[in-house]
Amino acid sequence: MHDHPHTDASQIFAAVQRQIPTATLQAVYNNLNALTEVGIIQEIKPKGRVSLYETRVGDNHHHIVCRVCGHVEDTDCKGFAPCLSPSSNHGYAIDQAEVIFWGICPSCQNAASHNHEGEDHENCR
Incomplete structure (x- = not known):
């Protein structure tokens, strides 16, 4: 995950299986959950997408x-x-705000400008 941040569980499972052929997907999920709980990795949950994991935490x-x-x-x-402040903290001691910005990456913008409107630009990276 250091070399490939924002990786999903299936990608992690494939990498683990290359090193440990007997590993199971459930074992990968169990470890991801445990590592997330203790703050060693972070789980990112973009709406409508699978969870992603990264080692960049606490910053x-x-x-x-x-x-x-x-x-x-x-x-x-x-x-x-x-870095965001709610209109009311309801008595909570807030220490983190989770923000996901959405947009269209430069590669997809470039692909869209070179193709006809309405064409599928899936996996333009």
């Missing part, structure tokens, strides 16, 4: 997701945690 960053190809980039917060 108050957010994510940008391409609506077309699903590529994810990190983006640093412009301030201190949490």
Whole structure:
């Protein structure tokens, strides 16, 4: 996950199986859940997409997701945690805000400008 941030469980499972052929997908999920619970990795849950995992934790960053190809980039917060403030904290001691920005990545923008409107630009990266 250090070399391939924003990886999903099936991609992690494929990498693990190359090293440990007897590994199971359930074992990968169990380990991902345990590592997330103790804060060693972070789970990202873009709406309508599978969960993604990364090792970048504890630094108050957010994510940008391409609506077309699903590529994810990190983006640093412009301030201190949490970098957003709710209208009311309801008595909570808020220490984190989770933000996912959505848009269209440069590769997909370029593909769209070179193709006819309405064509599928799946996996344009």
